[in-house]
Amino acid sequence: MMATMGTSSNHFLGVDVGTGSVRVCIIDETGEIKGVESKDIKTWHEKANYYEQSTEDIWSAICYCSKLVLEKSGIGKASVKGVGFDATCSLAIRRGMLFVCDLLRPEKETKAINATNHKLFQYVGGSMSIEMEIPKVLWLKNNMPRELFNKCKFYDLADVLTHLATGKETRSYCSAVCKQGFVPVGVDGSVKGWQEDFLNDIGLPELSENDFMRMGGVHGANGTMLSAGELAGELSEKAAKELGLVAGIKIGSGVIDAYAGWIGTVGAKVEMPKDLLSGGHTGSDPEQAFRRLAAVAGTSTCHLVMSKGPIFVPGVWGPYRDVLLPGYWMAEGGQSSTGSLLHNVLTTHPSYNEALEKSNELSKNIFEYLNEHLEALRKSENAPTIGYLARHLFFYGDKHGNRSPIADAAMRGAIVGLSMDSSINDLALQYFAAMEFIAQQTRHIIETLNHQGHEITSIFMSGGQCKNSILMHLIADATGYPVVIPRYIDAAVVLGAAMLGAKAASVDSEGNTESLWTIMDRMSKPGKTIHPTENANEKRLLGAKYEVFLQMSKAQQTYRDTVNAAIGDWKN
Structure with a gap:
């Protein structure tokens, strides 16, 4: 009891x-x-x-x-x-x-660790991330007095x-x-949890001493x-x-913190068809969580989903057993830059200060002001949707690298469709294009997860970005899944x-x-649900833009490979 x-x-x-x-x-x-x-x-x-x-x-x-x-x-x-x-x-x-x-980003150590191709990497998405702690420990060994x-x-x-x-x-x-x-002990032959051969391979054998006491x-x-x-x-x-x-x-x-976000988000009470929300499972049955992707959004966004058994997804961290509910597995995808991407797009534009001044005059934050500006621009152009205004603006936003599902820290941003316009209109459209990118990348992550065996049919969002109605509708429309927003958005x-x-x-x-x-x-308290669009034209436009999104990510990698092949070891 x-x-x-x-x-x-x-x-x-x-x-x-x-x-x-x-x-x-x-x-x-x-x-x-x-x-x-x-x-x-x-x-x-x-x-x-x-x-x-x-x-x-x-x-x-x-x-x-x-x-x-x-x-x-x-x-x-x-x-x-x-x-x-x-x-x-x-x-x-x-x-x-x-x-x-220590919050450093040890690039050299991460590459050296991943070069070992240890079998445990299948439990961290295929490779160690620069954000994980073992690369940081190795950096400390290489840079601290012994x-x-x-x-x-x-x-x-x-x-x-x-x-x-x-x-x-x-x-x-x-x-x-x-x-x-x-x-965890019992997983893939693990006896003590910590992997002695792995620590030896990467140059940290001292961490194995005294039954891994230092870890x-x-x-x-x-x-x-x-x-x-x-x-x-x-x-x-x-x-x-x-x-x-x-x-x-x-x-x-x-x-x-992201896992605390899962705890505080995916239990939100909402009205939704059972096949989407829980697959018919009752509220007391944790298996209903298998269909719910938690998107914990802030400077970056973490995507978490639970499964009954291990599901291996390239470019997605995990599967991790026992971290939240004993015996269940978690996968963790993510976007390296979402809130920080929007901030960067706004603050680097020539019209940012003008837009900020106008938003202050109206006692609105910059996002509220730009959302209203976009709607006014749509009406003035007699456009069917805001997305139609930005139909030929193609934005790829991995300015801080790609965490999931490409898992390429070298990815960077790109934009096609720029004009000589530097007005607030152009600022608003670039801002919209950045939100569209966030939504399309969310679709990419979900499709990758489901292709490998997950059964995601809904998105449970949390964080300050939930206050942005255009972004929430874009995520629902681009993915085709309902977005659930809990009562306590920021908390x-x-x-x-x-x-x-x-x-x-x-x-x-x-x-x-x-x-x-x-x-x-x-x-968990009741939340609200944003359902995806039923407009066929809007779906086709977003589908076409998704294909361009995928092409832009592949093209960038091709460009880098072409240049790298040309310069070889020039620096040496």
């Missing part, structure tokens, strides 16, 4: 650590958010592709927000029964008692936060499996590995004082973290906790 909680007296705290800020929310037992507070964190950025943050600064920001959200919500600290953490995929290095997060490197232990940031809260060291399957080359150890032997929200320990006296909470509160095992990630706290607080006397899916189903 799970622990029984009261009808309204219990609350749960969620902590989300993003790239540049911390957010803390408090929810009640129904999943209603009672307050959210945020605070910026400091990043040291001494040169391109090198970033560092201090976990001391991050923890201080968490404590500030925790106390503030309790104060503003008027909720007594004694009613908080559980805390959950999520964080960006940041490698944290422990030197003595100091943790430092005696200092030998004293370091390596963590994912979410695990560090759990450790700071409990004083107890545990590791989450989410961080280990997704970012560090861990294969978290072996589960059940000298370490503990937990799925999302499983009880990681209780809040220590020291941490309770710092957070303004009561010692002994249950702490749930943390996750990477889905931190809501997911709070649900981890609720799971930990449900622990019974035998150490068992309530199913995370059951908690999600109970705590």
